[in-house]
Amino acid sequence: MKVLLTWLREFAPLEGTSEEIADQLSGLGLTVEDMTHIGGDLDGVVVAKVLDLRAHPDADRIQLVDVDSGDGEPLQICCGAFNMKVGDLVPLATLGTIMNNGMEIAKRKMRGQWSNGMLCAASEIGLGVDSEGIMLLDSSFEVGTPLKEALGIQEDVLFDLEVNPNRPDAMSIAGVARDLAALQGKKFSLPTPKEQESGESVNERLSVEILDPELCGRFVARILDDIEVGPSPSWVSNRLVALGMRPINNVVDASNYVMLELGQPSHTYDLDRVHGSGFKVRKAQEGEKITTLDGIERSLASSDGVVADADDVAIGIAGVMGGASTEIDQDTKTIALEMAWWDPISISATARRLGLRSEASSRFERGADPEIADLAMQRFAEILSSSGATLTPGTLDSRGDLPHRPPVRVRIERVNKMLGVNLSRKEISKLLESLEFKTSKSGENLDVEIPSFRFDSSEEIDVIEEIARLYGYSNIPRTVPMSALTGGLTERQTDRRIVKNTLVGLGIDEVMPVPFLAPGDLEAAGLKVDGITVTNPLVTEESVMRASLRPGLLKTLAYNASHRLTGLKLFELGHIYQHPLSEQPLPDEREHLGVVLAGGDAGSAVNVWSALADALALRDYELITVSPPGLHATRTAQIEVHGEVIGFVGEIAPSVLDAYEVSERVGWLEIDLDTALTISHGDKPYKSISRYPSSDIDLAFEVAEDVPAASVSSVLRASAGELLIDLRLFDVFRGHPVGENCRSLAYTLRFQATDRTLTDKEISEVRERCISAVEKELAASLRS
Amino acid sequence: MNKIDLDSHLSEALTAIEAARDLESLKTLDTELLGKNSATTSAKKNLGELNPEERKVEGKRINEIRDQIQKEILDRKLILAEEENSLQLENERLDLTELDLGHRLGHRHVITQTWERLEDLFVGMGYTVAEGPEIEDEWHNFGALNFPLSHPARDMYDTLYVDYGEPQSTLLRTHTSPVQMRVMESQEPPIYSIMPGRVFRSDTADATHMPVFHQIEALVVDRGITFADLAGTLDAFTSAYFGKDFVTRLRPSYFPFTEPSAEFDIRRPDGTWLELAGCGMVHPNVLKAGGLDPEEWSGFAFGFGLDRLALMRHGIDDLRELFRNDHRFLSQF
Structure with missing residues (x-):
């Protein structure tokens, strides 16, 4: 909502500088988004007449214009606009004028031709938003007159206010003035126009019937005769322009002026075009057609309100936009003026459905003042009376259901x-x-x-x-409540920090790709999941909610690689979404960790996992070779803890890398944190450290390729028993003299007892036990 | 061995010690000159052949010579040890600047850094951290927060809906406020919680808008909580996060779920105001929706954009940069 200081002062003797008033407005909750001094930047701008237009000899985009700036002499100007013709009156910023952007107009050469001033677009001199072409002035203006004088513009301050939905009153100059007056302790008063009434009473000429009282709380109608449609006086049109509305004609302008001033929107009908001289207010029929003022034929829904004529043909969409059939034009002699109170919810729904948000609908939506119509009608008539219109006696005042508002x-x-x-x-x-x-x-x-x-x-x-x-928010004291509770992070929040800090410590950067995917992204990553889709996406490329972190991370690698940033190690911790298997109130939403190691392999991914498992004290995991879709079929393992699958580690499948245009090998780790972090982990009871010496033995086995090293380890652990305190795979070797389809796995086993020094005999017994277990249970033999 | 022998032995020994070039040969000399088979040891053995007077003189003399040799060996040893040490150090000389390959840690995302900083600050003020789902139902995101159906206030949020349940029943949460409801549903007051999280709007990405961004919300519900408590808490937060040079201001505003509502602004040291947070007293209808009696309990809530704090802290001028994940950006923080 824009307001002018001079207009506000018509309602209350407001004091203070524009800055002080701006502060007061903000303090009242009417935030000043912008404040402009208008009129001041017109100093030096005069009315000039175009005498001649010539092409610039050395430039296409500018032309040479000779103007008369009042002395009858042609003055050459270089101008970049081409919308004027000889004889037009245009605003000329004369030499020495300081434009509102701070630029001073000086005599200068443009491509070798002198320019002695500047012709202005409306936007350049604060007279509206029009920046297309030079502003064309009323031909009745006298050449050489200062523009400010010719237009009758007074210096003013324009405040652009942000008005919240709970302030219907502040959608008018009067309402804003009332707030300021209350704050300043000044008397606020509304105007009390009382127009002369003459002619035949409205009661004989028009009827109103409210068929849907919920839709229409009040419908007030009056008739004005002797209408002569033409331009508005400049005091009306200047204010409309200042507030961002385009003057149309005196009737429409009066309607807009009253709406801006008092907050009451109105609609005017050419009475001679209203069939049966009657209004019926009702809900539309489903599919009912109406051509609105903008010439578009619209199909209505049964929730929309309409104003129909006596023949029950819709001639306007209630509170949103009038119909073309009863529109005011040059020939209009008599108008029926409607001022109504419409149900806010109905107006809001219709305006939204039709995409027709207007100044009027935005006021009805918030809940307009149902009692201002009588005054607003008088004000309308007063403004139009200067062009000879007369208000006829009588008011048709029909009431539907206005909300009951008890004290x-x-x-x-x-x-x-x-x-x-x-x-x-x-x-x-x-x-x-x-x-x-x-x-x-x-x-x-x-x-x-x-x-x-x-x-x-x-x-x-x-x-x-x-x-x-x-009272003023700033006058309310400041106190801090004491929480009797202890603040803190939950276990999950602490774990999340451990995860991030560990990965960062391993040299992996955290990324946050957007969680929206394009259709097909999940499939390209080898994932066949029932993804959640956005039903009203901005763009199709962002219409699928990720069901995995994989596509986002791969896209991030590809984006970086396209900027020659390769070998990146990245992780993301975030939510993924899926349709659940069984009915539940909300989709499945899980917190996942994804890690990509560009240029790394499955081994590097396993190392990241083992470090992370150590950091989280989630040590009892098993890696079980699997081939899930989208991951490297021979280089991937499932991570299980106590039989529960918590994630996958390995590499991205080469075909997926191709689909995402990633040319490096990519190590991959994904963990379902909602599963992993609900398994008991973290603090463990202390195990005492033995004071007795430990003994190491090395064992190398020739093991068939299809036997995982993890199996050898677990057999060694099981057969060595409690005395084994550490087991390390220190060497893997393939080739001669190791047999075909086999490799050598060499382990160091460290033994120690808590209560004694182990004897050579004990060590040798356990050694034999280990060897025979591995040889017996697995396709393996001890290398000597 | 006579006296002359001893003197020449000493002078030969000293020459030999002086000539020892390394600790190894010095050790051999030590054995030679002072060991079981050394000249002085055998001279000592031969003392018994002398008369007592001579023995006394000769014995003393031998001991003096041994002491001197021992001392010389020790001195020489120190010198040689020092020499060898220097030699080793010289041989091991490295140019460390040549070895600095710029190995770096990974980097937590700037949003995470800001997020954790805020969590820590509020935890210090006695708050817990609560979370909720990013895909929400209409009730938690709007209905329970006092947005009546088809209320124009819903238009303030450009909501993205998903294909789950009835049409428009499930959505990408437009703010972190639904977590307020989830906290009230799951625990009894007093509540002192913050709720950081990811939110969504149907906004085209530009320098100041993203369809995905992050907010942090605070909710306090207790007996006798006042608007003054809200104002004081925001002040305490501001001085803790931004420092003492920032002045604060509350302006009346509107949110369906708080009343009175306010915008919270801070004035930077350069005099410009920054709109930071939306806030207010929890609306009685919201407390009721959370199963609380508004006559017994009152509360305040405030929420603000987390990403913007990250941008401000590092002087980043484009919000999109946070989500582009360009490594040249990530590795700066």
Whole structure:
């Protein structure tokens, strides 16, 4: 909502500099997003007449324009716009003018031709948003007049306010002025125009029937005769332009002016075109057609409100946009003026469904003031009277169901307890009365009548907010509540930090790709999952929610590789989403860890996993060779802890790498943290350290390729028993003299007892036990 | 051995010690000159052949010579040890600048760094950290938070919906506020919690918008919590996170789930204001939806963009950079 300072001051004698008022507005919750001084930047700009247009000899994009700036002499200007013709009046910034961007207009040569000033677009001189071409002025202006004088523009301050949905009142100049007046302790008053009425009464000429009282709380109609459609006086059009609206004609402009000033939108019908001279207010038929003012034929839904004529043909979409059939045009002589109160929810739904958010609908959506129509009608007539229009006697005032708004009990103790202040009933009453919330004593407390322009307020807490707002948030003290609780991170949150810190310590960088994927991304990564899709995505490339971290990480590798950043080690910790197997309130959402090691192999991925398992004290895991889709079929293992699968480690399948255009080998680790971190891990009981010497023996076995090293280790562990305190695979060797399809696995076993020094005999017994177990249970033989 | 022998033995010994070039040969000399078979040892053995007077003089003389040799060997040993040490050090000389290959750790993402910093700060103020699902139902994201159906306030959020359950029943949470409801559902007050998390809006990516970003929310519900408590807590947070030079301001605002509502601004030392957080007293309807009696309990909530704090801290001017994951970006922090 834009407001002009001069306009605000028509309602209250507001004081203060523009900066002070801007601060006050922000303090009232009407945040000033932008503040512009207007009119001031027109100094030096005059009305000039185009005398001649010539091509620039050395440039295509600029032309030479001779103008008369008042002295009758041709003055040459170089200009980049081509929208004017000889005889047009245009704004000329004369030499020495300082434009609002700080540039000073000086005599300068452009491609060898002198330019003695600048012709201006509307946007360049703060007169609207139009930056296409030079602004063309009214031909009645006198050449040489300062533009400010010609346009009748006074210096002013324009505030652009952010108005929240709970402030329907602040969608008008009057409402903003009321807030400021309350804050400054100034008297606020609305105008009280009283137009002369003449002609035949509205009652004889028009009828109104509200068929859907829920849709329409109030429908007020009057008739104005002797309409002459033409341009508005400049005081009207200048203000509309300043507030960002384009002047159309005096009738439309008056309607907009009143809406901006008082917050009441209106609609005007050419009465002669309204069949049967009657209005019927009802819900639309499903599929009912109407051509709106913008010339588009629209199909309506049964939830939309319409205004129909006496023949029950829809001639307007209630509160959103009028119909083309009854539109005002140059020939219009009589208008029917509608000012209504529409159900906010219905208007909001219709405007959204049709994509027709307008100044009017945005006011009805918030809940307009149902009681301002009479004054707004008078104001409308007053503005239009300057062009000879006359207001006819009588008002058709039909009421549907307006919300019942009983007084609200406001407990003084509650106000103080909620805000942390200590205000008396009298102080609270005074604050509320200044905002036109009428108060009356009720024991210790107050009964408060909510004004009709505050549709948003209906409960005690709403009134408390008003008290706080006007009292001033900055006047409320600052205290800090003491938590009787101990703060802290959960086990999961601590584990998450351990995971991140460990991986970072291993030289792996954390990434955060967006969790949206393109259709086919999951399949390209070898994943066949029932992914969740976004039903209203911005772009199809972001319509699938990831069911794995794999695609995002591979895309990240490919992106970096395209910038010659290779050999990257990256991890991500984040959520993945899937349709669950059985019915549940929400989709399956799990926290996963994914690691990619570009240029690394399965071995490097296993090393990352074992370090991570150590950091999390999740030591009792097994690696079981598997070939899941998308991962390297002969270089992948499933990680199991106590029989539960918690993830996979290995490499990305070459075919997947091709699909993602990753040219390096990629080591891969993925862990389902929701499973892994719910398995008991972390703190373990202490095992005492033996004081007796330990003994090492080395054993090398020739083992068939299809026997995993993990099997050899587990057989060694099982047969060595408790005396084995450490087992290490220190060498793997293939080739002569080791047989075909076999490799040599060499282990160091360290033995130690907690209560004695082990004898050579004991060691040799356990050694024999180990050898025979491995040889017997596995396809393996001891190498000598 | 006579006296002259001893003197020449000494001078020969000293010459030999002086000539020893390494510890190894010095050790051999030590054995030769002072060991069982050395000249002085045998001279000592022969003392018995002398008369007592001579024996006394001669014995003393032998001991003096042995002491002197011993001392010379020791001195020489120190010198040689020092020489050998220097030689070893010289042989092992390295140019460390040549060896600095710039090995680096990985880097936690800037969002994680900011996230953890905020967690730590609030944990220090006695808060716990709560989490909730990123795909939410309509009730937790809107309904329970006092957004009536088809209320225009829902339009403030460009919601992305997913194909789960009834149409528009399941969505990508548009804010972290649904976690407030989940906390109220799962625990009794008093509640002092923060809720960092990932949120989604149907926004086209540009320098200040992303369809995915992060927020952090705080919820306090206890007996007698006031708006003054909200203001004071925000001040305490600001000075802890940003430092004492930042001035704060609360402006009236609107959120369906808080009332009174406010925007929280901070003024940077350069005088410009930054809109930091949306906040307010938890709306009575929200407390009711969370199963709490608003006459018994009151509370405040505030929430702000986590990514922006990360951008501010490092002077990053484009939000998209956080999600592009360019290694040249990641490795800077």
